[in-house]
Amino acid sequence: MNQDRIRKNNERLVSVKTNKEYHAILKENEDLNRTNSGLEDEMLKKLDFLDEDEKSVSEGRSELEKMKIQAIEERESLSKEEEKEKKKLNSLLSSWKETSSKVDPEVMKRFNIAREQTNGNAVTAVIDSICQGCHMNIPPQMYNELQRCDSLELCPWCYRIIYWQERE
Numbered sequence: 001m002n003q004d005r006i007r008k009n010n011e012r013l014v015s016v017k018t019n020k021e022y023h024a025i026l027k028e029n030e031d032l033n034r035t036n037s038g039l040e041d042e043m044l045k046k047l048d049f050l051d052e053d054e055k056s057v058s059e060g061r062s063e064l065e066k067m068k069i070q071a072i073e074e075r076e077s078l079s080k081e082e083e084k085e086k087k088k089l090n091s092l093l094s095s096w097k098e099t100s101s102k103v104d105p106e107v108m109k110r111f112n113i114a115r116e117q118t119n120g121n122a123v124t125a126v127i128d129s130i131c132q133g134c135h136m137n138i139p140p141q142m143y144n145e146l147q148r149c150d151s152l153e154l155c156p157w158c159y160r161i162i163y164w165q166e167r168e
């Protein structure tokens with residue numbers, strides 16, 4: 001719009017009658033040129049900002065791509081690990097089945113009770129009269145029997161199956 005106005009002013013200059021009018025037109029063009037130059041500066045500044053924004057958007061995008069690839073790799077490695085652990089679990093379960101079928105049913109029954117009462121940690125050593133499961137003292141007579149290793153004993157405090165172990 002300003003440039004249009006300047007062009008029209010220049011056309012008017014040819015047919016101007018007075019010196020005063022002539023100077024007024026020149027003055028107006030000068031002002032318009034100054035305004036235009038200010039607008040151009042502002043435009044350039046905004047273009048610079050735009051460049052910066054585009055740069056950071058593209059940086060963010062490539063970072064995102066990297067994270068995506070990383071997530072895919074992690075998922076793959078986790079699912080491989082899961083597969084491996086499942087195989088391990090199955091093999092442990094079948095070995096458990098096989099072994100427990102060979103154990104005296106009465107012992108198995110006591111083991112299962114101890115397991116339920118101790119969150120699965122059913123068997124523990126007794127060292128120097130101390131149950132390693134609950135760190136309580138085993139009564140002296142029971143400790144003596146335990147050292148003979150010919151009976152199945154339960155800790156009277158935590159109900160774990162206990163066995164005698166020499167201090168290292």
Ligand SMILES: [Zn+2]
Nearest residue numbers: 131134155158
């Ligand atoms: Zn105990």
